[in-house]
Amino acid sequence: DAGITQSPRHKVTETGTPVTLRCHQTENHRYMYWYRQDPGHGLRLIHYSYGVKDTDKGEVSDGYSVSRSKTEDFLLTLESATSSQTSVYFCAISESAAGGNEQYFGPGTRLTVT
Amino acid sequence: QQQVKQSPQSLIVQKGGISIINCAYENTAFDYFPWYQQxxxxxPALLIAIRxxxxxxxxxxxxxxxxxxxKxxxxxxxxxxPGDSATYFCAALKSGSNTGKLIFGQGTTLQVKP
Known part of the structure; x- marks a missing residue:
């Protein structure tokens, strides 16, 4: 398995509170991604990073911010959590952005916003 | 706008049978099509991919x-x-975007009955 860990694995939080999810990799891969998985929607890209301090938005970025200060860590922050952000969040990594370079996924974080 | 549409949403197959999952895409710029198994x-983990x-x-x-x-x-x-029982996602990528942004289908839950 690719060396990807996500923390926490489960979290319950209240509406309006800030939440930070962490993705840590030991593969030294350049690209890192945050997805959310919801029934009927598959996986949707929230934000991605193509290097330290280099990030960009995905298709569902509203309400989320990210930071990458080190190659190995990619943080996803929900500034003020809402119930619509209840989801399973996956981090993924890849060596390059070209087709044929596999994206390896972490084990996921289940977030519940009450 | 769902750029990659996947069907069926769920599928039940007897052991030894053939499972078929379909995907359709809209953007002709996509040039890499992976399937993930979860x-x-x-x-999710990469299962197979095609150009x-x-x-x-x-x-x-x-x-x-x-x-x-x-398309x-x-x-x-x-x-x-029975060990194939899992959720399957098709996806599509534009290599030329140099972002690695995968667009996923909605997913198909496969159950293989013994």
Missing amino acids: FPGKG PDVSEKKEGRFTISFNKSA QFSLHIMDSQ
Whole structure:
């Protein structure tokens, strides 16, 4: 398995509170991604990073911010959590952005916003 | 706007049967089409992938059929086994975007009955 860990694995939080999810990799891969998985929607890209301090938005970025200060860590922050952000969040990594370079996924974080 | 549409949403197949999952895409700039397999409580993992310059790719019991003119591709699982029970996602990528942004289908939950 690719060396990807996500923390926490489960979290319950209240509406309006800030939440930070962490993705840590030991593969030294350049690209890192945050997805959310919801029934009927598959996986949707929230934000991605193509290097330290280099990030960009995905298709569902509203309400989320990210930071990458080190190659190995990619943080996803929900500034003020809402119930619509209840989801399973996956981090993924890849060596390059070209087709044929596999994206390896972490084990996921289940977030519940009450 | 769902750029990659996947069907069916769920599928039940008897052991030894053939499982077929279909995907259709809209953007002709997509040039890499992976399938991911996800077991409960785990992150997705790459199963098989194809580029549009070939019409079929086979790896063991798993085959991708690709129809470029119809903008459709499908996953066939031959001799389906209970261990194949999982959720399957098709995806598409524009290599030229240099972002690695995968667009996923909605997912298909496959149950193979013994």
